[in-house]
Amino acid sequence: MKETRILLAQAGEITPTSAKEYxxxxxxxxxxxxxxxxxxxxDIIKASGLRGRGGAGFPAGLxxxxxxxxxxxxxxxxxxxDEGEPGTNKDRVIMEKVPHRLIEGMAIAGVAVGADKGYIYxxxxxxxxxxxxxxxxxxxxENGFLGTDxxxxxxxxxxxxxxxxxxxxxxxxxxxxxxxxxxxxEPRFKPPYPGVAGLWGxxxxxxxxxxxxxxxxxxxxxxxxxxxxxxxxxxxxxxFSLSGNIANPGVYEFPIGTSIRTxxxxxxxxxxxxxxxxxxxxxxxxxxxxxxSLLDTPMDIDCCAKAGATFGAGDLMFIDDDxxxxxxxxxLMEFFEEESCGKCTPCREGNxxxxxxxxxxxxxxxxxxxxxxxxxxxxxxxxxxxxGLGQASPNPILSAVRFFPELFKTxxxxxxxxx
Amino acid sequence: MLxxxxxxxxxxxxxxxxxxEACEFLGIEIPTLCNLEYLSPEGACRMCxxxxxxxxxxxxxxxxxxxxxxxxxxxxxxxxxxxxxxxELLLANHNTDCFNCSANGECKLYQYAMEYExxxxxxxxxxxxxxxxxxxxxxNYDPAKCILCHRCVRVCNERQSNRTLGLIDRGVxxxxxxxxxxxxxxxxxxxxxxxxxxxPTGALTTKASKKFRPWExxxxxxxxxxxxxxxxLDLLVKNxxxxxxxxxxxxxxxxxxxxxxKFAYNFINHPDRLKTPLIRKEGVLTPVGxxxxxxxxxxxxxxxxxxxxxxxxxxxxxxRTTNEDNYVFMKMMRAAIGTNNxxxxxxx
Ligand SMILES: Cc1cc2nc3c(=O)[nH]c(=O)nc-3n(C[C@H](O)[C@H](O)[C@H](O)COP(=O)(O)O)c2cc1C
Ligand code: SF4
Ligand code: SF4
Ligand code: SF4
Ligand code: SF4
Numbered sequence: 001m002k003e004t005r006i007l008l009a010q011a012g013e014i015t016p017t018s019a020k021e022y023x024x025x026x027x028x029x030x031x032x033x034x035x036x037x038x039x040x041x042x043d044i045i046k047a048s049g050l051r052g053r054g055g056a057g058f059p060a061g062l063x064x065x066x067x068x069x070x071x072x073x074x075x076x077x078x079x080x081x082d083e084g085e086p087g088t089n090k091d092r093v094i095m096e097k098v099p100h101r102l103i104e105g106m107a108i109a110g111v112a113v114g115a116d117k118g119y120i121y122x123x124x125x126x127x128x129x130x131x132x133x134x135x136x137x138x139x140x141x142e143n144g145f146l147g148t149d150x151x152x153x154x155x156x157x158x159x160x161x162x163x164x165x166x167x168x169x170x171x172x173x174x175x176x177x178x179x180x181x182x183x184x185x186e187p188r189f190k191p192p193y194p195g196v197a198g199l200w201g202x203x204x205x206x207x208x209x210x211x212x213x214x215x216x217x218x219x220x221x222x223x224x225x226x227x228x229x230x231x232x233x234x235x236x237x238x239x240f241s242l243s244g245n246i247a248n249p250g251v252y253e254f255p256i257g258t259s260i261r262t263x264x265x266x267x268x269x270x271x272x273x274x275x276x277x278x279x280x281x282x283x284x285x286x287x288x289x290x291x292x293s294l295l296d297t298p299m300d301i302d303c304c305a306k307a308g309a310t311f312g313a314g315d316l317m318f319i320d321d322d323x324x325x326x327x328x329x330x331x332l333m334e335f336f337e338e339e340s341c342g343k344c345t346p347c348r349e350g351n352x353x354x355x356x357x358x359x360x361x362x363x364x365x366x367x368x369x370x371x372x373x374x375x376x377x378x379x380x381x382x383x384x385x386x387x388g389l390g391q392a393s394p395n396p397i398l399s400a401v402r403f404f405p406e407l408f409k410t411x412x413x414x415x416x417x418x419x
Numbered sequence: 420m421l422x423x424x425x426x427x428x429x430x431x432x433x434x435x436x437x438x439x440e441a442c443e444f445l446g447i448e449i450p451t452l453c454n455l456e457y458l459s460p461e462g463a464c465r466m467c468x469x470x471x472x473x474x475x476x477x478x479x480x481x482x483x484x485x486x487x488x489x490x491x492x493x494x495x496x497x498x499x500x501x502x503x504x505x506x507e508l509l510l511a512n513h514n515t516d517c518f519n520c521s522a523n524g525e526c527k528l529y530q531y532a533m534e535y536e537x538x539x540x541x542x543x544x545x546x547x548x549x550x551x552x553x554x555x556x557x558x559n560y561d562p563a564k565c566i567l568c569h570r571c572v573r574v575c576n577e578r579q580s581n582r583t584l585g586l587i588d589r590g591v592x593x594x595x596x597x598x599x600x601x602x603x604x605x606x607x608x609x610x611x612x613x614x615x616x617x618x619p620t621g622a623l624t625t626k627a628s629k630k631f632r633p634w635e636x637x638x639x640x641x642x643x644x645x646x647x648x649x650x651x652l653d654l655l656v657k658n659x660x661x662x663x664x665x666x667x668x669x670x671x672x673x674x675x676x677x678x679x680x681k682f683a684y685n686f687i688n689h690p691d692r693l694k695t696p697l698i699r700k701e702g703v704l705t706p707v708g709x710x711x712x713x714x715x716x717x718x719x720x721x722x723x724x725x726x727x728x729x730x731x732x733x734x735x736x737x738x739r740t741t742n743e744d745n746y747v748f749m750k751m752m753r754a755a756i757g758t759n760n761x762x763x764x765x766x767x
Contacts, residue, residue: 167589184586189462189482342567342586342593344463349508352545352591373541380504384465384477391476 001258001266004229006237007213008253011097017135019143022100028145030216034108035153041112042068045215047223049235054080054171054208055283055313056388057234057301060215063205066195068113070203075115077106078180078199078206081122081129082164082171085284086335087315090239091209093251095122095129098213099136100145103159105212107146108219109205110157118159119199121176124166133161168339172387173206174198175341186343187387208313210239230256231300238314240267240299244281245320247272257303260316261295268318275320279404283312285332286392288399289325308399325407326362329396333358336393347390350381354397366410374408375401423489438469438480438491447493450502450531452619453568454481457673459577464568465505466531469493477501503535511542512591514563521559521628522621528566545591554604557682558615558625565595565622571614578675583608595622612681616666616674625682631657640667643680646738647745647765648672650680661687720756733760 005011014021022028034041046061067075079102083091094102106118122130137159140146148156162180164170170179174188177199198204214236218226230236234256240263243249247269254263260280264270271277277292287310290297297307304311319328333355342348357374360366378394385391401408420431425438425445432441437460442449452464460482468477472490477498480491492498509528517523531537552560567586572595575584583606587596597606615623638653651669654661661684666676686692696712697704707715723731734752736745745763752761 169589186586189460189479191484336590338590338592340590340593342589342591343461343569345465345505345508345567348567348591348593349511349542353508353511353542356543356545369541376500376504377508380501383475384468384501386462386465386479 001254001262003253003267004237004255005253006217006229007094007101007210007239008097010101011093014098016097016099017132017139019100019136019139019145022098022104023143026220027100027216028104030219031104031107031111031145032151033219034111035151035155038111038114038155041108041219044219044223045112048218048226049223049233050211050214050218050226051234051301052208053210053214053238053313055085057311060207060211063195063207064109064112066193067115067203067205070196072203074117074200074202075113076199076202076204077109077113077115077118078173078177078194078204079106079118079120079209079212080171080173080176080206081120081126081209082176083123083126083209084168084171085286085313085315087243087281087284087317088241088313090241090251090314092123092126092129093239094209094213095126096132099133100140101213101216102209103136103140103146105215106159107150107157108215109207109212111150111155113203113205115203115205116156116158118157119180120159120161121170121180122161122163124164130161130163137161167341168335169341169387169389172389175387176206177204186341187389189386210313231298231302233302234300238299240314240316242268242316242318244317245271245275245277245323246318254299257298257300259296259298260309263299263316264295264318268316271318271320275322277318278321278323279319279325280309281317281319281328281396282315283310284315285335286310286389286395287312287315288395289319289328289403290399291403308402310395324362325400325404326358329358329400330355330362332396333393336389340389340393341387344386344390346381347385347387347393350377350385350390351393353377354381354394358397361408366408368410370410371401371408421485421487421489423485423487423491425491426493432485434484436485438471438478438483438485438489439467441485441491442469442480442493449480449493450534451481452527452531452566453570455570455573455617456668457578458570458573458617461569461573464566466502468498468501470495470498499535502531503537506532506535506537507540507542509566510537510540512544512546513566514548514561520564520621521624522564522618524632524634526621527619549594552602553626554602555608555610556604556626557610557612557678558603558623560603561622561624562594562596564620566620567593567595568619569595570617570619571595571623574613574617574675579609579611579613581607581609581611584614610678610682611676612678613666613675616676616681625663627663631655631662636662638665642669642741643676644739645677645679645683647741649741650676652676652680654684724756729757730760732756732758734758734762736761736763738764 010025042064050060051057144151167185169175170185172187175185179185194204194206227235237253238256239251239253252267279289281289290309301311336351337355340347340351378398381390381394423430450466452466453461462479462482467480469480470492471478549562572584575581587594636655636657643650648671650672651667653665653667655663666674668674695706698707736748749761
């Protein structure tokens with residue numbers, strides 16, 4: 001099965017920054033429709049069944065409706081382009097290859113909810129993407145798709161590019177808003193939700209790059225067209241980021257619901273060097289690690305949840321049987337120990353303790369009670385941290401204990417290899 | 420009004436009431452470390468978690484608003500275990516040396532460790548023991564006893580508006596600190612001590628507090644004598660001597676004090692303190708009684724008025740007087756003496 005390129009249909013076919021070339025291949029048709037009937041857009045997105053592509057899968061139309069239904073003198077559209085999850089790089093491909101799709105998506109969202117200002121919060125590690133975006137934004141303005149009185153419609157929409165400062169937690173939507181406001185990036189307590197009180201307290205739609213890039217197609221072609229691909233509960237295509245022990249690492253577009261096996265074999269080309277696949281970390285650094293025996297799991301939010309995998313932002317890190325899972329867990333926990341924002345106790349103190357416990361298993365110094373303590377701590381964090389970082393960071397460990405229990409023997413001589 | 424049920428008890432609350440506030444209505448005690456009146460809810464320490472029916476994760480009661488029909492459980496095995504683990508986690512990176520700690524006897528961490536039967540943490544210290552900053556004249560900061568509740572940060576930023584304290588770094592390295600790792604003495608700190616007053620542990624303590632335990636002192640509620648704001652405070656008295664001051668929740672100060680109210684109490688027992696009026700007799704200041712002093716003053720005022728008229732007299736009242744005293748003083752100058760020459764030095 002080949003890729004199904006919808007979002008990336010024009011990738012490589014046009015000059016990425018050129019608004020005219022994007023327009024010549026069907027671009028900006030969605031925006032024109034939105035300008036003609038702004039009141040209809042929220043319902044169209046609702047009917048499409050589009051779910052957020054940033055990790056949580058929240059219905060995009062419902063999110064738009066919160067902001068649309070909150071009266072305010074100023075509203076904002078914020079694009080989450082922080083892409084901080086290790087192993088995720090799909091937003092980069094959209095911004096690099098089809099930046100106008102994102103710009104058009106943001107403008108549509110703005111017109112739909114009555115926001116005239118948008119921000120793109122871009123990961124600091126993507127300086128070359130910033131250049132592309134700046135050029136594309138300038139070109140969109142020059143051609144009347146952005147700015148004051150877009151295409152003579154009387155609607156205004158401006159986009160400003162904001163470069164982050166390198167903290168993973170600033171991908172969390174409310175920490176991102178704090179960071180945009182010039183503060184230390186720490187997740188806010190919700191409610192209020194950003195849709196009602198977000199950036200500078202104003203109603204704010206905050207969406208992932210890929211979510212926003214889906215809007216032009218849906219508005220131009222209608223919800224029924226969108227629902228032709230994907231599954232009933234998760235329509236559309238998804239960009240999957242393939243990394244790890246894989247012959248062709250990269251970003252590939254498949255209908256939601258495609259099995260991991262298909263993506264692994266058809267796009268990824270299997271493990272290099274004829275190695276055997278041992279495990280897959282799904283959904284990014286904070287996602288579940290599942291055994292190769294679950295390779296037939298369809299990549300769809302509900303199927304992943306049922307199988308014990310994580311859909312997340314569509315990351316798949318393949319792990320061959322040369323690797324030591326405890327090494328990988330140690331590496332992941334080193335990341336979370338550092339990237340916790342430090343605000344709430346279970347995450348700030350919990351990740352560092354999880355790291356030390358994992359190291360004990362790795363070094364073979366774990367004692368009786370350590371596994372129980374690790375599980376108690378992991379489950380406590382999952383059920384009681386303030387934001388998604390601490391709620392999800394124990395996932396790799398908890399899933400590894402579930403699927404690879406033989407690794408967690410106390411005073412074990414085993415060094416973590418399973419074959 | 421919203422209908423909620425807490426531990427099976429029905430209750431009506433106003434919209435905007437938090438679960439914690441609703442619990443207080445019913446007399447249900449919830450442990451809190453970061454929450455404090457007048458500070459924005461933070462939901463950071465996670466001690467105050469409760470179970471809300473229909474929501475899988477535990478919810479912090481300090482920040483979660485009540486909703487119609489909400490059913491809350493404030494204690495069960497899961498909640499108990501959760502809070503216990505929070506205490507254990509905090510103790511792991513804590514320099515637990517209560518015997519040598521100024522907070523001994525009023526430390527919330529210690530209190531909850533006892534209440535939740537945490538004798539020892541199962542976790543290890545991963546952060547080391549950073550040095551104490553004792554540069555401030557009135558208080559010390561020991562980061563190894565900080566539980567990162569952010570109370571001091573919020574009081575300094577939100578209420579004192581001094582913006583001295585903040586959070587530095589992130590993850591396990593997060594510390595409460597000052598910009599560019601400054602010491603207190605080198606910073607813009609005005610020594611108001613409000614951070615010390617709100618600290619629930621021994622991280623921020625007054626230098627004087629080592630010498631008395633909370634159960635040894637009596638508290639006397641009074642008005643700060645230093646300026647017209649009229650802050651309410653409690654004098655901490657041990658063996659007839661004032662050994663410390665705590666802010667009280669007065670109308671004018673709502674739990675805040677400035678450096679004078681908080682720390683400038685040593686004059687009370689100072690040997691140089693004036694305790695009687697003095698009249699200069701043959702070039703020497705000589706202690707006299709109040710009657711003699713007041714006769715002397717009124718005689719002087721009368722003499723000047725007769726000789727040179729009332730406008731030869733001016734009255735200047737101290738900024739340490741209250742509004743009411745100032746009013747009476749103004750009346751005395753205008754009505755009794757007959758001059759408009761009256762002023763107040765009006766500064767704190
Ligand atoms: C620790 C953490 C990091 C996150 N990082 C990102 C990110 O880099 N990009 C992103 O789009 N969403 C990220 N999210 C999810 C956002 O909070 C939010 O759910 C998302 O931007 C919503 O957009 P969507 O509805 O379009 O998916 C992160 C969440 C957490 C808890
Ligand atoms: S869970 Fe972690 S990242 Fe999220 S608020 Fe708490 S400390 Fe910060
Ligand atoms: S801060 Fe509390 S727990 Fe820590 S040493 Fe002092 S009294 Fe003991
Ligand atoms: S110094 Fe005290 S008040 Fe400040 S964060 Fe630490 S424990 Fe809390
Ligand atoms: S001197 Fe300071 S503490 Fe005393 S009343 Fe005035 S402001 Fe309040």
